[in-house]
Amino acid sequence: MRLVFLEKENFEENLYYLSFEDSKHLFANRYKINDSILAVLGDKIGEFTIKKINKKIIYGSFNPKSLLEKPLYKLNLIIGLPKDRALNPIIEKSAEIGVNNIFIIPLEFSNRKDFSLKNILRLNKILKEGCKQSGNPFIPEIYYLDKITQIDNLTEIKDDFKILLDENCQKKQDFFTLINDNRVENFKKISIFIGPEGGISNNERTFLLNKGFNSVTVGKNILRTETAAISSMFFWRLYQSSIFKI
Numbered sequence: 001m002r003l004v005f006l007e008k009e010n011f012e013e014n015l016y017y018l019s020f021e022d023s024k025h026l027f028a029n030r031y032k033i034n035d036s037i038l039a040v041l042g043d044k045i046g047e048f049t050i051k052k053i054n055k056k057i058i059y060g061s062f063n064p065k066s067l068l069e070k071p072l073y074k075l076n077l078i079i080g081l082p083k084d085r086a087l088n089p090i091i092e093k094s095a096e097i098g099v100n101n102i103f104i105i106p107l108e109f110s111n112r113k114d115f116s117l118k119n120i121l122r123l124n125k126i127l128k129e130g131c132k133q134s135g136n137p138f139i140p141e142i143y144y145l146d147k148i149t150q151i152d153n154l155t156e157i158k159d160d161f162k163i164l165l166d167e168n169c170q171k172k173q174d175f176f177t178l179i180n181d182n183r184v185e186n187f188k189k190i191s192i193f194i195g196p197e198g199g200i201s202n203n204e205r206t207f208l209l210n211k212g213f214n215s216v217t218v219g220k221n222i223l224r225t226e227t228a229a230i231s232s233m234f235f236w237r238l239y240q241s242s243i244f245k246i
Contacts, residue, residue, distance in 0.1 A: 001025045002135035004048055005128065006041040006062060015051055015059040016041070022132075023058040026050075031058070040137045043068050068137055073240045074100045074189040076157050077233060079225075080107035080196035081115060086226040091123050093230045094140055095130025097237050101156050105145045109198025115144055148204055151211060160191040163236075164213040165228050167199060173216055175235060184243055190236050194229045 004026075006016045018026070031037065031050060039048035039062055046064035053059070077099050079090065087104075094102055106113050123142055131139050145151070163178070179187075193213055200208075209215060218228055 001029065001037070001132050003038045003040065003132050003137065005132070005139075006039050006048065008042065013059075014061075016048065016062055017057050017059045018048075020057060023056060025132075026058055027056070038135060038137075040068065045137050071098070071100070071138070072188070073244050074160070075233065075237055075240065076101045076103070076160060076189075076191040077229065078103040078105065078151070078157070078191060078193045079229060080105055080194065080200065081110040081112060082196040082225045083111055086197065086224065086229075087123070088126060089226045090229045091126045091142075092130045094233060095127045095136060096134040097230075097233045098136055098138070099140045099233055099237075100138070102140055102142045103145055103151075103154065103157075104143070105148050105150075107148060107196055107198075107204055108201040110196040111198060120144060148207060151208075157191040160189040161186045162191050162193070162208075162211070162213040163232075164193045164205075164208050164215045165195070165218055165232060166205065166215040167217065167222055168205070169215045169217040171215065173214075174218070175216060175232075178214060178216060179239070187236070187240060188244065190240070192229075192232050192236065194225060194232065197225050 001022070004018060004022050010017050026037070033050050033053070036047045036049045039046060041062055041064070044064040045066060045068050046062055048060045048062055050058055050060045075098065077094060079102070081104055091102065104115070106115065120142060127139050127142065131137070151157070161182070193208060218232065223231070
């Protein structure tokens with residue numbers, strides 16, 4: 001674990017204390033008194049230094065170093081609701097890669113329609129754990145949309161360069177074609193749309209193209225949903241990091 005998130009209410013005797021789970025992780029990594037780890041408290045980032053261990057709970061002081069500054073460049077993921085087998089690794093890697101927002105939508109060919117607040121809470125836990133392991137201080141926001149037409153109301157993606165991963169892409173253009181055919185500045189804010197295991201319907205494809213999404217192929221092979229999502233997120237975040245020096 002490379003990072004801990006402190007809670008303002010977890011404070012007693014002038015020290016912050018970690019949850020049992022976080023304490024257990026630090027014990028497993030042989031942390032001891034006076035050792036420090038990167039920590040986030042509210043809008044500040046700094047060092048958490050272990051001062052006391054009591055009944056398997058770690059207590060420590062927080063020394064803020066700076067205010068958290070939101071990244072200037074953005075990567076959003078929009079995904080057709082898949083099964084948990086695909087969804088869980090996508091969510092975990094989204095946190096590690098540094099995605100800003102995740103939108104989940106049930107589509108015509110989704111193999112499941114069941115989704116609830118309980119699912120959101122579980123996925124938020126996965127996101128937080130992914131951030132701790134990767135040292136990412138920004139936990140992605142996750143949203144559930146009832147239908148694809150609600151994309152119209154998403155202010156978070158309004159000005160983004162929109163990419164649709166499409167196995168039936170008519171133009172046969174790929175990521176490198178997009179880079180060659182567009183100004184670099186267009187890629188400061190990117191939204192990627194990925195369908196579920198069953199793909200997207202013709203009506204959904206037409207809707208997305210009419211909303212400004214650029215249809216691209218990711219190669220001759222048909223990729224699993226999680227493979228397509230993770231590889232695409234990584235490609236574009238790496239591109240943004242290289243070009244814009246994030």
